[in-house]
Amino acid sequence: AQKITQTQPGMFVQEKEAVTLDCTYDTSDPSYGLFWYKQPSSGEMIFLIYQGSYDQQNATEGRYSLNFQKARKSANLVISASQLGDSAMYFCAMREAANFNKFYFGSGTKLNVKP
Amino acid sequence: DAGVIQSPRHEVTEMGQEVTLRCKPISGHDYLFWYRQTMMRGLELLIYFNNNVPIDDSGMPEDRFSAKMPNASFSTLKIQPSEPRDSAVYFCASSLSKGAGEYGQPQHFGDGTRLSIL
Numbered sequence: 566a567q568k569i570t571q572t573q574p575g576m577f578v579q580e581k582e583a584v585t586l587d588c589t590y591d592t593s594d595p596s597y598g599l600f601w602y603k604q605p606s607s608g609e610m611i612f613l614i615y616q617g618s619y620d621q622q623n624a625t626e627g628r629y630s631l632n633f634q635k636a637r638k639s640a641n642l643v644i645s646a647s648q649l650g651d652s653a654m655y656f657c658a659m660r661e662a663a664n665f666n667k668f669y670f671g672s673g674t675k676l677n678v679k680p
Numbered sequence: 681d682a683g684v685i686q687s688p689r690h691e692v693t694e695m696g697q698e699v700t701l702r703c704k705p706i707s708g709h710d711y712l713f714w715y716r717q718t719m720m721r722g723l724e725l726l727i728y729f730n731n732n733v734p735i736d737d738s739g740m741p742e743d744r745f746s747a748k749m750p751n752a753s754f755s756t757l758k759i760q761p762s763e764p765r766d767s768a769v770y771f772c773a774s775s776l777s778k779g780a781g782e783y784g785q786p787q788h789f790g791d792g793t794r795l796s797i798l
Binding site for chain 2: 575598600602605608609610611612615617630656665666667670673
């Protein structure tokens with residue numbers, strides 16, 4: 566079974582609007598961390614935000630927030646007030662306590678922000 | 681602070697040639713990872729090191745691939761002989777280890793090496 570599933574290969578959003586990128590995960594480990602990375606067309610992988618499995622509140626970093634629904638095993642990324650520079654691939658990733666230093670990455674979502 | 685540094689940024693070579701990719705992790709990081717990214721297979725973990733020791737190389741595709749980490753500040757990924765199907769973007773990443781219950785340390789990626797084998 567896939568550890569991380571991103572079901573949206575591509576998405577469009579209008580500039581200045583909010584957008585949600587979906588991520589579901591599969592683990593039986595009670596302790597884990599969830600991450601989102603951004604990969605612009607230039608190719609680098611940029612860490613955006615982290616959510617721990619025991620965190621009570623959703624993580625936020627500037628315009629990025631993580632909508633963490635533990636029972637549903639979902640960790641959606643919300644980008645508020647989209648900007649043209651947000652156009653990129655976005656990857657969801659997970660690490661589990663049992664194999665702490667192995668990251669599982671999803672297949673990514675390509676976000677296009679329209680002016 | 682300097683991030684993860686990879687070289688070269690681009691490499692174009694002919695099939696059969698030896699290719700060496702280089703990585704300098706972030707100073708103080710004790711884990712180093714090599715990934716390969718292709719359109720077909722996405723991001724694949726090839727191998728990772730802890731304190732310069734290879735821990736898991738189950739992702740290395742075949743014997744043509746080898747990786748070394750002679751010291752804490754340098755690692756290489758070598759392909760010999762190279763084949764066209766090895767064309768991909770190769771990323772190096774590093775991270776700090778944390779104790780149990782702390783999972784917030786992200787992996788920090790280099791800018792990648794775009795490898796083309798003709």
